Amino acid sequence: MRSLKLLTLIIIVAFAVACSEQKVKDSVGNQATATSAYKTDRILHGEQVANNLVNSLGLKNSGQIDNMYDRAESARLLLSESGNYDTITGGYLNVMTELSEAACEHLVFDLERGRLQIVDGEVEDNRHYFRGIWLENAAPGGADASRVNADYEYTTSNYSAAYSPKIRYQRAVKRLARTLWGRDISATEETEIMALIQTTLDAGAANKGYRAAIIACTTIASSFDSVRQ
Amino acid sequence: MYKIESLITKIIAFSILTISINVSAQTYQVIPNSCLEDIDTPLSEEIQKARSIWMALTGTTVPMCDDRLKRMEIYIKKGDFSKAVDVALKDPLHYNIRVRDMAARICSRDVTFRTEVNDCIATIVGIARDGLDVADVVTGNFYYRIDLDKLSPTKRPSVNRNSLVNDILRSNRHYEQINDHQLSMYHVLKKEDGQQIIDLLDQSRARPAIDPAGVITSRAFMEAHATAGTNRRMVQMSFEQFLCKPITDWADNTVSDRFVGRDVDRKPGNDPQKYHITCKGCHAPMDSMRGAFARVDFNNNFYRYSLTSIQDKMNRNGDTNPDLFFVVSDDSYDSQAIYGANASQFGWRGYTKGSGMSDLAQMIAESRAYNSCWAKHAFQSACGRAPQTDEEMAVVDSLGASFDGLNQRPLSYLYKKLALNRICLGVDL
Numbered sequence: 001m002r003s004l005k006l007l008t009l010i011i012i013v014a015f016a017v018a019c020s021e022q023k024v025k026d027s028v029g030n031q032a033t034a035t036s037a038y039k040t041d042r043i044l045h046g047e048q049v050a051n052n053l054v055n056s057l058g059l060k061n062s063g064q065i066d067n068m069y070d071r072a073e074s075a076r077l078l079l080s081e082s083g084n085y086d087t088i089t090g091g092y093l094n095v096m097t098e099l100s101e102a103a104c105e106h107l108v109f110d111l112e113r114g115r116l117q118i119v120d121g122e123v124e125d126n127r128h129y130f131r132g133i134w135l136e137n138a139a140p141g142g143a144d145a146s147r148v149n150a151d152y153e154y155t156t157s158n159y160s161a162a163y164s165p166k167i168r169y170q171r172a173v174k175r176l177a178r179t180l181w182g183r184d185i186s187a188t189e190e191t192e193i194m195a196l197i198q199t200t201l202d203a204g205a206a207n208k209g210y211r212a213a214i215i216a217c218t219t220i221a222s223s224f225d226s227v228r229q
Numbered sequence: 230m231y232k233i234e235s236l237i238t239k240i241i242a243f244s245i246l247t248i249s250i251n252v253s254a255q256t257y258q259v260i261p262n263s264c265l266e267d268i269d270t271p272l273s274e275e276i277q278k279a280r281s282i283w284m285a286l287t288g289t290t291v292p293m294c295d296d297r298l299k300r301m302e303i304y305i306k307k308g309d310f311s312k313a314v315d316v317a318l319k320d321p322l323h324y325n326i327r328v329r330d331m332a333a334r335i336c337s338r339d340v341t342f343r344t345e346v347n348d349c350i351a352t353i354v355g356i357a358r359d360g361l362d363v364a365d366v367v368t369g370n371f372y373y374r375i376d377l378d379k380l381s382p383t384k385r386p387s388v389n390r391n392s393l394v395n396d397i398l399r400s401n402r403h404y405e406q407i408n409d410h411q412l413s414m415y416h417v418l419k420k421e422d423g424q425q426i427i428d429l430l431d432q433s434r435a436r437p438a439i440d441p442a443g444v445i446t447s448r449a450f451m452e453a454h455a456t457a458g459t460n461r462r463m464v465q466m467s468f469e470q471f472l473c474k475p476i477t478d479w480a481d482n483t484v485s486d487r488f489v490g491r492d493v494d495r496k497p498g499n500d501p502q503k504y505h506i507t508c509k510g511c512h513a514p515m516d517s518m519r520g521a522f523a524r525v526d527f528n529n530n531f532y533r534y535s536l537t538s539i540q541d542k543m544n545r546n547g548d549t550n551p552d553l554f555f556v557v558s559d560d561s562y563d564s565q566a567i568y569g570a571n572a573s574q575f576g577w578r579g580y581t582k583g584s585g586m587s588d589l590a591q592m593i594a595e596s597r598a599y600n601s602c603w604a605k606h607a608f609q610s611a612c613g614r615a616p617q618t619d620e621e622m623a624v625v626d627s628l629g630a631s632f633d634g635l636n637q638r639p640l641s642y643l644y645k646k647l648a649l650n651r652i653c654l655g656v657d658l
Binding site for chain 1: 271342
């Protein structure tokens with residue numbers, strides 16, 4: 001039930017982000033002309049939705065990726081066949097969200113976790129997106145979790161403003177947006193996604209940092225600009 | 230001393246590990262790259278142009294920090310757009326995604342890319358990858374298959390459906406492995422000269438194909454269009470896919486109907502006028518070329534070529550018009566789609582009569598329409614839509630004309646021109 005609520009929330013926010021993107025484009029004359037109508041009416045189709053996620057997030061081929069492809073395959077009738085803009089349906093959005101969520105889990109749980117290590121008692125954080133963020137069960141396996149926790153606890157307040165936990169999430173969101181949308185996130189979009197992250201963290205459920213990361217990633221990956229060709 | 234030995238061992242072990250990772254990664258359909266986005270530096274206009282070109286040619290995104298995009302950005306900054314396009318054009322993703330999807334539409338019955346990789350798709354992707362002339366698509370006597378030597382040692386045992394008879398000629402199981410194992414066609418395909426067919430005298434064996442005609446005589450194309458029916462679909466779809474002319478565009482009821490099959494009722498609803506007005510227009514030109522496919526059929530899961538006889542479906546329903554004497558007795562044809570408007574729209578330049586599929590395919594490949602059709606396919610593939618507006622049609626026409634003037638016509642020429650075209654890309658370069 002909770003995951004259903006989460007999924008609904010993600011779809012709503014992804015949709016809201018898509019709408020705000022449009023607003024931004026309309027209000028900025030130059031940008032609207034740079035993206036002509038020819039290009040804006042194309043979306044990713046079929047298996048390319050999965051290929052795109054693998055490519056852009058740099059996911060490694062593995063059993064989990066195979067599962068994602070299997071899901072895309074079994075839902076192929078819901079994914080656009082022609083790639084025309086008007087083939088976006090509720091089913092397409094649902095599948096997009098589902099595949100994005102699978103890709104994001106793989107990114108956060110496997111790839112990003114592998115990039116966070118404790119070497120000689122020092123934290124080495126080489127994560128590409130969630131650098132400096134405590135992601136609970138996505139901590140390095142066998143590492144001294146409490147040590148990482150102390151450095152990365154989102155709610156810890158003894159940080160300089162320039163490197164506050166909020167800033168770290170903002171940077172993660174900015175990176176994801178640039179990777180998946182191929183452009184920089186607008187202030188409106190960032191506010192929407194940060195509000196969603198804040199809600200998740202405030203809810204205080206187990207693995208809240210991890211959940212917030214998945215939600216941020218899925219929201220960006222399943223919004224319109226990431227399927228736009 | 231011990232330390233040096235240990236170090237050398239570690240280096241060797243690391244090298245082996247790196248090599249095996251690279252080999253293994255190369256066989257995958259999608260080869261992801263991972264890098265760190267530098268969000269403190271704004272995106273340049275050039276890298277956004279690079280991304281548009283990249284998307285048009287590969288159909289997928291990569292991070293903005295990807296070194297391929299960065300290289301393209303550098304070339305664009307220098308004003309060398311051609312080299313920027315080459316980066317994307319030489320990438321395996323271009324072949325594994327863009328060319329594959331275009332080929333899938335050509336090779337499937339429903340003209341869709343929702344289809345498994347098959348021999349027809351693999352052959353078109355192989356021809357594109359190897360930079361062969363597009364005429365080979367319909368005239369070549371070869372096919373492409375998975376080269377087991379290109380697979381990593383760990384992958385090789387699981388790619389085990391490789392029997393010519395059972396997995397290539399009698400089923401699609403060999404090519405299904407490309408999807409099953411997410412193999413990169415760019416890396417694993419190899420060209421095999423000499424098409425093969427099932428020997429009808431001993432169906433457990435293969436024999437060299439008689440009358441090969443590129444992908445027209447591939448198992449997939451035959452399955453799509455020669456299953457049951459009357460083989461008219463083979464003519465119709467060859468024209469639709471390789472000349473981009475649906476039959477409604479070349480129907481002509483002014484030409485002789487002497488080749489129209491006996492199964493076509495000359496008085497539908499007891500009205501001879503109806504035949505002359507609505508039936509003859511399509512049947513007269515189409516049936517005049519149907520003879521080229523007189524010996525072929527697809528049933529029991531494989532493509533059959535009969536050396537000794539004409540397929541029954543060619544002379545079906547003799548009782549519909551018992552007074553007509555035209556019977557298909559060999560695989561000769563005499564095209565009637567060569568007069569009036571058809572002469573100019575197809576631009577025939579060689580023989581328009583002959584025997585068998587290879588002659589017909591030669592006729593198709595030598596026409597002007599064949600080259601402009603590839604321009605149209607490439608437009609749809611790279612620009613993501615069929616050309617519709619006058620402006621878009623003009624792009625395709627001019628591209629088709631310049632393609633037609635080349636001695637060697639690789640598909641990459643079309644993609645390159647389109648990737649640099651403002652109308653295709655929707656971005657001013």
